[in-house]
Amino acid sequence: MKAVLVCFIIAFGFFQTYAQTKADFVKDEFIYKGDTLPVRVLYPKDFNPANKYPLVLFLHGRGESGSDNEKQLMHGANMFLDSAFRQDYPAVVVFPQCATDSYWANVKITTDQNGKRHFSFRKSGKPTKAMTLLLKYLDERLADNLYLDRQRYYVGGLSMGGMGTYELLRRKRHKFAAAFAICGGDNPKNVKKYDDVPLWLFHGEKDDVVDPQFTKNIAAELERRGATYKLTLYPNDNHNSWDSAFAEKDLLPWLLSHRRK
Template identity: 55%
Template sequence: MLITSVQAQDLNQYQRKYFQTATDTLPYRILYPENFNPSKKYPLILVLHGAGERGNNNESQLVHGAKMFLELDYRQQFPAIVVFPQCPKDSYWSNVNIVTDEAGNRSFNFREEKEEPTNAMQALLGLLNELEESGTIDKKRMYLGGLSMGGMGTFELLRRKPKTFAAAFPICGGGHPAGAKEYAERLPLWVFHGEVDGIVPVEKSQIMVDAIRAAGGDVKFTVYPGVNHNSWDYAFKEPELLPWLFSHKKKGFLGIF
């Protein structure tokens, strides 16, 4: 059983930082392991938030999922550097065309070709490169996940950086199936979605799961019966999520963390 305390749930343990490009600033929060030793290398967990948490306050991106990584048992069993970047209000992680009809229904049209990244994705790629080169990241154990818009961003970032991550967990996201072949055989995925999601239909994840399997990939697919768009509430409570994540290293490396 996980032990929870007021201190463990203090989101201020996530330090406020900013990644600066020539034209943009990407806010992000970073949680270091307990007794962090800068001379050691730690796994990285990069988590991408949804559209509702966009902005520049460097706070909203912690609304979903951040508390899980503060659980004392998790911090002791799985010491890692956890990063939550924040997408600007006027941008999007993935390069997707969203069309809203007169009734307010939205359709998500993912690009088949790998086009120029959005401003947010371009900044995210820069931040990822900076983290990789920081000297404190174990490049064999870099993990990626995200929810809704961040689930879409997870699929897109995997396509853009297919050799970077050891495992990934997209939640209620989607992407173009053509991109799956670039990373399908390189890393395992655990995909989550709500059965009755009224914002991003579960079929968006099913399409990606089918494409990954068709390309020879290793993918788990969990669909929560009767659950709408908030499938992240259930995914972040999965007791096996972090053990599953940390059981993987990049292919070509032996051993389990």
């Protein structure tokens, strides 16, 4: 009985720590023309609005869509909550949440008779409702925050969020200093719109949800255009290559080392 009690206390203490840590992401929302973008914001420790801080936007995958302003923290949040990161790289980290009836990227998705999804990435077209909200959030809400360093805006995401990362880069040229995309995709013809942004691309070679060839095609076009990029392929990873990407110790230091000229 005593051993069970000790285990319960340890487990409860862990849960409390986890809950309090996740709660460090402050809840917010942005409303535009009646539509709401749920947002969670992590401020640096000892935040001082008189200082200048880099901004990191993180775009979640399809599975974390919704309106609860919770699920978007499922993947990636712990990477930014790491005590060493927060000590060495004070930054404002923003996790917006895409609604279930929208998508970060303007991509046509079809499902075959076996349930497999196929993605057709577009070169143009109007942004989705979710992307429209994100663009307005950048232009209206974040633009008012004088504590953000305009030369140090960064964006990254996984799966649908990786696709959204490419789209945000092409719709907001000259806005971001660097970016990363995990198991995402884009039309290679769009690369010319963001080939001046240092990029780190990740994908699992065994991904059966989003074909790794999408990332390889983007990398090939970046290479052809003489762009600055890094490509990391995980031979044994399926779609959840974000676990391996988040374990890359150089990812965030690399990202935050860049400054927009």
